[in-house]
Amino acid sequence: MSKLRSAMQKGKRSTLTMAETTKTPRKRTKEAVKKEEPTNPCTPTTYHTFHEPASVLQIQKKLLNWYDKEKRELPWRTVVKMTFILHKPDVNIRTYAVWVSEIMLQQTQVATVIEYYNRWMKRWPTVQDLAAASLEEVNKMWAGLGYYSRGRRLHEGAQKVVTEMEGQMPRTVDSLLKQLPGVGRYTAGAIGSIALGEVSGVVDGNVIRVLCRLRAIGADSTSSAVTEALWTLANTVVDPERPGEFNQALMELGARVCTPKAALCGQCPLKTHCHSYRKSPSTQGDIEDCPTPASCTLCPTEPWLDDLGVHNFPRKPAKKAPRVEQTLTCVARRPSEDGEDEYLLTQRPNKGLLAGMWEFPSLLLDEENSKVKQKGALCAEVGRILGVEVNKDLLSYVGEVVHIFSHIHQTYIVYSVSVEDEHATEETQSEKLQWLTRPALLEAAVSTGLKKVCLHHCYISYRSSCHSTPSSRPQRKHETLFHKDVQISA
Missing domain, CATH: 1.10.340.30 (Hypothetical protein; domain 2)
Incomplete structure (x- = not known):
């Protein structure tokens, strides 16, 4: 020893x-307790x-x-x-x-x-x-x-x-x-x-x-x-x-x-x-x-x-409610040479939440506004990034995706647009901007929230395509798989 x-x-x-x-006796007088205080x-x-x-x-x-x-x-x-x-x-x-x-x-x-x-x-x-x-x-x-x-x-x-x-x-x-x-x-x-x-x-x-x-x-x-x-x-x-x-x-x-x-x-x-x-x-x-x-x-x-x-035990104070935020997000895509869609990603600043990670073009929503205003704001943002004019009538509303951070309850309000302007589809890859296919996107330095947005967009797109074709069991099975993917990434 x-x-x-x-x-x-x-x-x-x-x-x-x-x-x-010092060992304390099992039973003590009030005087002894007082001295011990x-x-x-x-x-x-x-x-x-x-x-x-x-x-x-x-x-x-x-x-x-x-x-x-x-x-x-x-x-x-x-x-x-x-x-x-x-x-x-x-x-x-x-x-x-x-x-x-x-x-x-x-x-x-x-x-x-x-x-x-x-x-x-x-x-x-x-x-x-x-x-x-x-x-x-x-x-x-x-x-x-x-x-x-x-x-x-x-x-x-x-x-x-x-x-x-x-x-x-x-x-x-x-x-x-x-x-x-x-x-x-x-x-x-x-x-x-x-x-x-x-x-x-x-x-x-x-x-x-x-x-x-x-x-x-x-x-x-x-x-x-x-x-x-x-x-x-x-x-x-x-x-x-x-x-x-x-x-x-x-x-x-x-x-x-x-x-x-x-x-x-x-x-x-x-x-x-x-x-x-x-x-x-x-x-x-x-x-x-x-x-x-x-x-x-x-x-x-x-x-x-x-x-x-x-x-x-232990006793903890009540947890502080997470901050509620809404973010406008645009899934901008273009066809690649092999026919597979590519998605536009921009890099976040090197400081703050999700520093240096890649995301879809996004804007923090300060107040509630109409879909017309939301489309206008996103068109301006995507146009600024690509250096082209984007028609807001081309934007489609996809839905909302919720993602919970430790201190933020984030709701992504998702729109999509197909970019077909010949100037926008030229090579625009840079240090802060890149086009990626869906498989490459899911493997890139992106957050779980973005993956949820991407998978939700794919799910909605698939649902829309199913409406134009006769329904079948394989289609319903694929819907379930898309839905499962979204749940897994939550």
């Missing part, structure tokens, strides 16, 4: 404690902390034993493991691999990330490979993963590592935080602990849920008081010998056992250490509550509900 663990067992590891390591109301009581070193050691051991048996084999974990098994501890490869995975996993489920991660690492296995790629290539690889600024920041970070840091990834949590764009407190802690072995805790959505339930923290989990308390807890409980695996175990527990709405408490290795579990009526637990709930910044302001059990 290491000196560090011995110090913890003796209660001497002051950096890992949040309060005095913190002088600073913002200081958590021992009820909300990991104040006993022996308990911390038990949590570490139980959680890591569970993780060793139950962990999922994920590609980024394999990269880290193999660098050690093969006795090739290439810190750059490990750090880069974990960095990519952590950025991809921000606001995105593991199942979705795996395919993207494998394709990314196959194409750009090192930070030097990524730095040499173009932003267009990165956007194309990222298309469909969402939160597109993440890919751009990975690319910017790789170029910075190569040009300003001699190709060497940062080696500490602090340097990761300061030197890599898009890397915040959590990401730096995750990369530092997993790839570099730094003893640093992490706090993400899964960890918030686990820690809030373990220590019965019921105040708003987004408040500064709770956030700082959770970081202190995470840094207190992280295993100093296996920090990366411990942090992954804590996140894995939140993802698979201590879930938001259907916690599997019977399978949890930490249930005997969990205040919320022991408070649940089904356990008939005998556990004290916080001695100073009125002044405690971590206690809930709402009463405990027995029927919710551990799901009482």
Whole structure:
């Protein structure tokens, strides 16, 4: 056993404690409770902390034993493991691999990330490979993963590592935080602990849920008081010998056992250490509550509900309603030499929503207006892009397509036009404008919203063509496939 663990067992590891390591008796007089109250109301009581070193050691051991048996084999974990098994501890490869995975996993489920991660690492296995790629290539690889600024920041970070840091990834949590764009407190802690072995805790959505339930923290989990308390807890409980695996175990527990709405408490290795579990009526637990709930910044302001059990925690504020936007979109197409339609795409600005991605000619709709005005505005925009005059009578209304971003409820009001002006059909390809066939469009650096618009346009066009021919079962089958495509891309 290491000196560090011995110090913890003796209660001497002051950096890992949040309060005095004194055991509190089960029953206390009112005078004793009053003396125990913190002088600073913002200081958590021992009820909300990991104040006993022996308990911390038990949590570490139980959680890591569970993780060793139950962990999922994920590609980024394999990269880290193999660098050690093969006795090739290439810190750059490990750090880069974990960095990519952590950025991809921000606001995105593991199942979705795996395919993207494998394709990314196959194409750009090192930070030097990524730095040499173009932003267009990165956007194309990222298309469909969402939160597109993440890919751009990975690319910017790789170029910075190569040009300003001699190709060497940062080696500490602090340097990761300061030197890599898009890397915040959590990401730096995750990369530092997993790839570099730094003893640093992490706090993400899964960890918030686990820690809030373990220590019965019921105040708003987004408040500064709770956030700082959770970081202190995470840094207190992280295993100093296996920090990366411990942090992954804590996140894995939140993802698979201590879930938001259907916690599997019977399978949890930490249930005997969990205040919320022991408070649940089904356990008939005998556990004290916080001695100073009125002044405690971590206690809930709402009463405990027995029927919710551990799901009482964490408490979150009501989500802010997404901003509602409407965008006029024109699907402009022209026939190619081989007879297949090509679609006009323009590139978005390099900053802001969907930066650098490709889209159909579009205009943000500031206010409700008639279809005549909408057609006029889109004709002017398409004409400006192509340098020709577009007759608004040629525009056809296609319909509306809804796409939900994290903070925007977007409705695309879709029109289409066939561009047959001989000047417009000349070669107009440029850095900010291109004509693509439908298969090429769906493979390009375009958003999921644009793919939905494209597929919806194809579906409506197919429906229209069916009306001019006798109906048949194969046609109805094809309609279903078009409809299925639109749903899949949602």
